[in-house]
Amino acid sequence: MKILVPVKRVVDYNVKIRVKPDGSGVDLANVKMSMNPFDEIAVEEALRLKEAGKATEVVAVSIGPAQAQETLRTALAMGADRGILVQVDGTVEPLAVAKILKGIVAEEAPGLVVLGKQAIDDDCNQTGQMLAALLGWPQGTFASKVALAEGTVDVTREVDGGLQTVSLKLPAIVTTDLRLNEPRYASLPNIMKAKKKPLDVKSPADYGVDVTPRLTVVKTAEPKGRTAGVKVASVADLVMKLKTEAGVL
């Protein structure tokens, strides 16, 4: 069984982004970019399934600018077998990403697609669910455990009240939560080897997908700021201030 893993190139999670003063967007010039953290977890899970003999091939795919090749190389260095870059500049919304992925699924026929639950730039949390819908496949979102069996996969999901386990017919979609696994680091030899692994470059037109956004960004603004308050000297001082000044006790 083949596993497809979509990986997105995003601003590194350690970077505190800045909003452009004219409200036209976020300043991404010279900002460190990385693989979306949830997608690293997705790659790791796919690799573990392959190492356990439950999958035969792991294919990473990214939709984005030419530089997203670096993100794919990271996935290849972790151990993915092949990469597919669907090259497109500018914003591609989750709905369009899902449509492109549907086209790739039609070509590749994976038994499982493992995505991140959320891209940490747009914070949409949509793509996996949308892909499942377009394919008519079941979905196991926010996974903290994935148990692959013959024809089915059991997914333990992180939900508001705790954990829920569902059983999905294969082929299926899984989206990863933080506690599914700890992604490996790519070793230097593997980084070298990854340079020789196959990486195809495609375009949205190859899949007949129109990537024109459905949402118009009217403006992008700084959030309401919060200023540091005061340091209190003692517990007694804190309790007093919470009672009288803040009025929350």
Add this chain to the structure above:
Amino acid sequence: MTTLLIAEHDNASVKDATNKALTAAAAIGGEIHVLVAGSNAAAAAAEAAKLDGVAKVLHVDAPALEHGLAEPLAAVIVALAGPYDAIVAPSTSSGKNVLPRVAALLDVMQISDITAVVAPDTFERPIYAGNAIQTVKSGDAKKVITVRTASFKSAGASGSAPVETVSAAADPALSTFVGEALSESDRPELTSAKIIVSGGRALGSAEKFKDVVIPLADKLGAAVGASRAAVDAGYAPNDWQVGQTGKVVAPDLYVALGISGAIQHLAGMKDSKVIVAINKDEEAPIFQVADYGLVGDIFEIVPELTKAL
């Protein structure tokens, strides 16, 4: 303009997240219908009928809907979607699970996690862990929207709308429920609590978390939250995680104990009314958002604070 609001419920009662999403739906304007899709969920439907400003409750009952699985629930919503201009759900784990599936089936780009309604087609939503607020206008004929509950007040429940029973769309039978492990607790829910006490990596163990954080929470009648580090380390269950990828909360009082204040954590709590931070590192970023900061060792200060209250 008519909106279909997807109720968050456990078949017996409607969750407060529904009341909050209702306030957002009301801001969009027009008539609001509430969908209660569940199994033996008549009690929840009756409760939904009391929500203020609701014109009608649609009650769909089928065994496949008992656990809110995305596939049958999306089928039900899509079957009903025809006459609606907007489909709205709270950004709970079930709303986030099902609504994008609905959106894709309707060929709509969902607007996730709105924090304000600017116009019926224009919304504010946070991006980059809340470090930027985007205003987006949707060109889709139908709007599919999830609502960040921390940004809206709960609607009241003094109405009496009619409940209409509607038959369920066929279950696509792609998934089955296996089981669940829900945390049982008498505490207020994180997302509706007035006071939250949260613990971080500094607690060091599940035992210490229980010995230090819980008594203070008990004293304050508070819900308990945690940082990702505390959850990853097993000091607290996953459903306590506050942050960009956990729960977003905005209580009257948020007390952060031994939490550094990473952007991903701040994303989940920086809209709290009053923030108290206790941390031994006076440079910890949490102090930049705290109204009251106390520099020191949580293992000394927190028991003292619990006693002083």
